[in-house]
Amino acid sequence: MSRSVLVLGAGIVGVSCALALQQRGLAVTLLDRREPGRETSYGNAGVIGRSSLVPLNNPGLYAKLPAYLGNRHPALHLDWRRALASPGWMLRFLWEARPSQASARIAAMNGLTASAVVRHRALMQQAGISHRLRETGTLKLWRSAAGAEAARAEQALFTAYGIASEILDRQGISALEPSLNPIFPTGLFVAANASVDSPGAVTAAYAALFAARGGRIVQDEVGALRREGALWRVQTGQGVHEAGDVVVALGPWSADLLAPLGLDPKLDVERGYHRHLAPQDGARLSRPVYDVDGAYFMTPMEEGYRITSGVDLSARDAPDRLRQIDSVTQSAREAFPLGAVIGPTWRGARPTLPDSLPMIGAAPGHDGLWLAFGNQHLGFSTGPMTGEILAALMCGEAPPVDPTPYAPGRYL
Ligand SMILES: Cc1cc2nc3c(=O)[nH]c(=O)nc-3n(C[C@H](O)[C@H](O)[C@H](O)COP(=O)(O)OP(=O)(O)OC[C@H]3O[C@@H](n4cnc5c(N)ncnc54)[C@H](O)[C@@H]3O)c2cc1C
Structure with a gap:
């Protein structure tokens, strides 16, 4: 047997x-x-x-903490009451x-x-x-001038690991994804992603x-x-x-x-949300895009354009907290012509x-x-x-x- x-x-x-x-x-x-x-x-x-090599808790996290801990950035929401009641996991996560x-x-x-x-x-x-x-890569996008330096730093890391990438300016981004609104001066295209x-x-x-x-x-x-x-x-x-x-x-x-x-x-969760939206006026994307300043992924899916939110550090089973997904949906609308919301908002929990x-x-x-x-x-x-x-x-x-x-x- x-x-x-x-x-x-x-x-x-x-x-x-x-x-x-x-x-x-x-x-x-x-x-x-x-x-x-x-x-x-x-x-x-x-x-x-x-090319996803760098976790959220990398050395760059410390500089972002003031915005994150004040719940002033859509990338992260911290339930302070929960964190203070049981600070051990959060301190370990920061230490790592x-x-x-x-x-x-x-x-x-x-x-x-x-x-x-x-x-x-x-x-x-x-x-x-x-x-x-879809073996069409991914496109990371920055709205601010600071993006150029961040893109170069990422490119250097990828090169060290043999991953080809291409830094794009506004025209290059439009050539790759014509339906994106021209609000991103810098992009990083990684063909090896799917x-x-x-x-x-x-x-x-x-x-x-x-x-x-x-x-x-x-x-x-x-x-x-x-x-x-x-x-x-x-x-x-x-x-x-x-x-x-x-x-x-x-x-x-x-x-x-x-x-x-x-x-x-020592398992905890990083909750996240998604929402599907219909494209408008025949707009389309050929690959997932990540808007760094907007803090969301937008991926063409069977159901529509899926917007996924950043991290919600609330208890796994606590009620939905929709502020983050509402905020990133708004940012996604600035980047791409989106119409009606399709279906309910989904919540899940990344096991971390x-x-x-x-x-x-x-x-x-x-x-x-x-x-x-x-x-x-x-x-x-x-x-x-x-x-x-x-x-x-x-x-x-x-x-x-x-x-x-x-x-x-x-x-x-
Ligand atoms: C918003 C968001 C965006 C993400 N984007 C990406 C991405 O683009 N690319 C990527 O690689 N990853 C992404 N991830 C992470 C990825 O989705 C997860 O890491 C992965 O799905 C975890 O898979 P899993 O099999 O461990 O867990 P799950 O898919 O949750 O599977 C666990 C299973 O256990 C079952 N289960 C639990 N308890 C019981 C029980 N008591 N009895 C019976 N069954 C039980 C559940 O029903 C479930 O089917 C994202 C996560 C989120 C939340």
């Missing part, structure tokens, strides 16, 4: 783990209370970010931004993003959804591929997890599932299940550890318990690589990159 594994969570990370384990001959059951790809992996900006950490952090991010487009391209081919992949027109549909198609290859998908609420002898027992709404190995890939909910085992992975890197590997002291979460702002891009690293570790193979920076032991 083949080794059996339960993968908890069918977001992009859980589905990728399930596929990678199945490919190695394991009998995998994938559990989720919803259909695959309906939570964070649905609502993101759909960017496959090869110190300059001595920066180059190792960027190298670790590079390990996850270098093959992101290649891996998604291969999976999309296998799943028969290559039409969803995007999709529906990250939720892509995740669902990967799950369908897993099922077509003989994988089992169970839709049920996961309640509790405990070890009995050589087996892990997962209590769900409708029964109990057993296996020698279990993978926790519950995204922003991962810590809930681990707490009763005495494990605190203080060092902005995911946890991939064995839970210390718990035989057969494996962790794959904390993919923060980049989980849609880094999900497939996360799955590969985890499956390699579980099967005693050498992972495709050094897994040390992602080892759960750094916080557990």
